[in-house]
Amino acid sequence: MSIKFLAEDDRPREKFLSKGKNSLSDSELLAIIMGSGNKDETAVELARKILASVNNNWNQLSLLSLRDLMKFKGVGSVKAISIVTALEIGRRRTDQQLPEKRVISSSNDAYLTLKNHLSDLRTEEFWAIFLNQSNRIVHFTQLTQGGINQSVVDVRVLFRTALDHFSTGIIIAHNHPSGNLKPSIDDLDITQKIKEAGNMLSIQLLDHLIITQNSYFSFSDEGLL
Template identity: 50%
Template sequence: MEGYQKVSIRQWAVEDRPREKLLHKGISSLSDAELLAILIGSGSQKESAVDLSRKILRDVNNNLNELGKMSIESMCKKYHGIGQAKAITIVAALELGRRRQLSSPLQKPQIRASEDVFSLMHPLLADLPHEEFWVLLLNQANKVMQKLNISKGGISGTVIDVRLIMEKALYQHASAIILCHNHPSGNRNPSKADINITKKLIEAGKILDISVLDHVIIAENCYFSFADEGMLQQS
């Protein structure tokens, strides 16, 4: 078409570009065409990746199941700007989506008592020759969303950054956290440093509305729980 000039995605406002939009507004803000455009990366000389993606989706009545039935060969033949590599990327992404639907969601362990923390973390920490400090990020149902190794130290201690812990908890939208570390010496009792860091994290959590539910110290086949000993209020 004479006078036609493609507007490259790079010329769009930053907040409207698919990749940037995903980062700043979240993946749910993207249309199917924009998600497809991220996969193919670029369009043709006359079409941006988003325009080409819209064309592909129109041809399948905007039905991703129908798109999943298209072969690599037919995509390459039908659409200028779709080569074998791009077609393979589309097919692979749709197959991953199909397999995801067939997969069962992972069961997140729920923390009901200090024994649950011990059972979860003992295999990771009991036999280590050095100290490691971990944080469990919990949702509102006290289910573990993530286990984070915050630091590794020597035989007698490790350095803890309160800001780093709270930053990670906020990023994961955790409702509560549980602190956990090991004592390679076999002594399960908390040190002054253990008590102080617990106090600092409790105070930081109050400001950010993130509860510190417990601090469990693992030593060989035994453990110490701040919650069980009533020390969270004293910390």
């Protein structure tokens, strides 16, 4: 059923025009993204069902793959791509709010810099923040991505990138898709290797973060550096 056949009060686009974007519910916003429902449900009803499946949480919705979304009746590849695209735009918008050369003065500052890149992933990725002598960010990037349980970083690539950007300090981070914040033996080993390599090059390892969807673990805060 197309949105154009709904009662006037139930048309999200018309409601947007007459009352403004803030008047729309989450399901109405999602309905606009999808454009239509299926033969049994309006776009709003279908959106409501999709959101209910993730406890009405946009962050949880962002974890769904195209295949997950296409399990809902009436959601084909076009609608699924539209949903994922809208959520990706939201993630990038949030990331662009970070000023250039932001100063990192705590583990929470580093977490806020990287959480939008790492918190919602289903596989592990390894990122690094490169800092100058004033602890201002000069560069941050993904270095590797791996499987569900592991993402191995090449220490040589890490420090080549640091040298390319004349960094004097680095903060490394990876995510745990399982949600478990406890460092593994491999996490402890790679942290020690990077710390020792940094000492030789006068590039200090300032912290290593493990990031999950809702929290993080700091090696520095826990006295593990």
